[in-house]
Amino acid sequence: MTEPAKSKTIRVTVDGIEYTRDVEARTLLVRFIREALNHTGTHFGCDTGHCGSCSVIVDGKVVKSCMVLAVQADGADIETVEGLANPDGSLHPIQQAFSQYHALQCGFCTPGVLMAAKYLLETNPHPNEEEIRRGIKGNLCRCTGYVNIVRAIQSLANEEEVRV
């Protein structure tokens, strides 16, 4: 019987840049992003997939990157908070709205909430309040009581055409 592979070479695209790296089979995607690639914008807040601060978009779907092994992301296209702003540094409308509505305080959960909000608006451009709350239910924030997060997303949901 052959031993299962303990490591593997994977190729992923993160925020438009392609990386090829050897990873231990057990490495979580969030640790790969933070430690192997040193993209520290994506945060790690719990061991259990609840807090959502590690949320990224993998092949168009929002996922908690602590719930995915890096090897499972082989070949994937990954968007993180660090790729959200425009190349000239100007803010994405979601980032802008979060700042305008004071939807962040300490900013630790924010990278994950932004990605969840982006996915929500991509899949449902005009969510009502209840849909917004359900859309970010998987992201814990201890600073805002969620009030201004909901308002920030509402401000985009009410636009005729949501630029995402």
Next chain:
Amino acid sequence: MSQTLTEDKVSIKTWSGQSIPRKEDGRLVKGQGRFADDIRRHHEAHVYLLRSPYGHARIRAVDVSAAEAAPGVIATLTGAEVHFLQKPFMQIAPLPGGYIEDYCLAVDKVRFMGEPVVAVLAETAEAARDAADLVEVDYEPLPALITGEDALKDDGPVLHGKVGSNVVWHGLYDWGSIDEAKRKADKIVKIDRLHFHRFTSTPIECNAAVVEYYPGSEEYTIWCNNTMPQFAAMFMGPALGIPTDRMHFITQDIGGSFGNKITNYVYIAICAILAKKSGRPVRWTEYRTDHILGGSHGNERTFLDIEVPVKNDGTILGIDARAIDDCGAYPRYEPLGSVIWSQVVPGAYQFRNVRVDYTQVVTNKCPVGPNRGYSRLQHLWMLERVIDIVAHELNLDAVAIRKQNYIQPEQMPYETPNGCVYDSGDYPRCLDLALDLIHYDHWRQRQRELSGTGKLIGIGIGSTLDSGTNNFGQARIINHDLPFSGNGEVSNVKLDLYGEVVVTIGTTPQGQGHETTAAQVVADLLGLHPDQVRVLIGHDNGRNVYTGFSGTYASQFAVTGLGAVRGAALKLKNEIELLAAGIFGAAPDAIELVDGTARVKGKAEMAIPFIGLANIVFANNATIPDGLDVSLNCTYTYRPSFKIPDVERKFGNLTLTYATQIHACVIEVDEATGETKILEYGAADDSGTLIHPQIVEGQVHGAAGLGIGAALYEALEYDAEGQMISPNFYAYKAVTAVDVPMIKTAAIESPSPFSPNGAKGMGEGGGAPLHAICSALQDVMYQRTRAIVSDSYNPAERVYRLLRQSETANRGVHVIENRA
């Protein structure tokens, strides 16, 4: 741009008072914040902490040989080694409570589930965790002590043998004459027991540190998220034998604290020992489970034998009670909480007679630490429970009894029975605003209409004060020998080489927007746009701007932090005016600062930009006007005016400002399941003069969100053997976006006469949602079984039970007619 336009722009407004976009947001929304776990050092090594699976056990033996032989392991650290390398951390309690010995790793005994026992340092975090599995610890389990009441029994376990009991601190607080009040009362309302439960704010960023030791200067560099670093240094220095000047603390972005990160110095000490032992930069980040098991919990408090003398018209004359506070296995910041509650002895009310017999005990649970609303919220919750119970038992209106007993605006400033001075405020008006927010009249009407239909509507009120800017002299009430008093914060405001305006503060913000508000204050004083003011991120004692109190905790930045910034900016302004006056041969008071330029009023040609001033002082000083001694580098320490309290009478002014928060809510309870749904939630806030209204409102939202979570969903519970049954986010149900309603807010501004800018510290919120939701649940119960809401935590199952409590059951409340 013409000069006139610029002048208009400056003259028509001040930056203070406006909700400008936060300076912090630019980096935080891009994922460019730098948090403690984002720090990378060349050749770093990783710590994993093996923790106790028992609540209480003797450590018979620890064998780390297999772990040390494991791949990638650099070093291990055990309690036996720590016993030699560390002196016990300082205790705040006087003897015998002060005999408690607290080390960074368990020595001989473990006293709570999750207490660190062995540290493993390895090349990777994974290798450290793997190797920890190979450590063998031989435990002899001991009976665990779980409740504060049990801790006082004679036949139970004693956690710290040398103390002789489980009491950390005991004191009798006695002001006015409660016995006389009882004689004068028409009735005495007796409440057997009220219990304030254990929960915590659990910031989404766990504790973390990177510690590097440089033998050349024997200096430790500590990148971390501790929120009171010089307090940490005061604990770590003597314990580890490190002079405080050799501990270089650096905090940058901090992912929430709510007080919880003040006591993480215990873990930083482990990292410091390992950094020296291994010669490697040491990186440690707590896992969530470890944070909930061993981070920092909020104080659990039980009130017993509460007696409330009242007049038939609802006038409350006083309160008599016993309080047992459970601080977990080691006191650490405690027993400071045993006096901090007395900042708000009468809450918002006028009664003058108070006796509280207060005991703090240790139990086999995680040590507590300051947690949003720290120590006052437990007391304020008890008071609000008393008000509602008295109102209902005497058949009085819950709004009317509050308004009748509130301290009135014309009584401000108001000295409380224990000498605290409430600076300003209008409680009745705040209550009216909160009631308007929830459409009070409409819901009272609906409640009557729905009576008997099975739909249960409850309306509740939570009146709280957010006391801010501690007088640390109150610590002497706990321990007469403690050399603490007053408070203070430091700021430096300077011009840099090319005239850049740079602000440094000793604080450790975690989302409170210090960079933004400090820039507003400086911009107003120096005639700038806030974008022209750079505020350095976080605390760094290498910048030489701190006091022993520096940090961000206890609702004080708007007073102490901005007081320091204001003082330093005024000093710099003065220097700039002197320098410009010397250059132009004008009087200093003829100089004005506009748009980064100092100029003689009314003479546009006599102007010099800040870059010119900086050049003269920093690189061209042969041109300094004769006799001028300016540095353009100005430091100011803000010190509120405090006296040392009278420790015998436990009397004195303990805090400088008192923000008001009055919350009101409407709930619907599902009779079949006991589930509570919040239909309306309103928070009226009075934080004095507002510097940045949006940030203040954000703090109100946040405190409300956490309070709602604590009232309905969040509890840290242990079984009889000391096993925590909620050690992760599966079981600890942190409140989510679907659990909280749209919180409505209203604000008034009653400027503080005592702070430099009229502002009041705020942000903690006094636990108002716990009070308001319990009040609303009580309102529901009085429509049914008349059960008493005696616990601060009311998940569906508890509400379900209360709804079904027998009407003949002992409710734990008795109204005694006073026939004397």
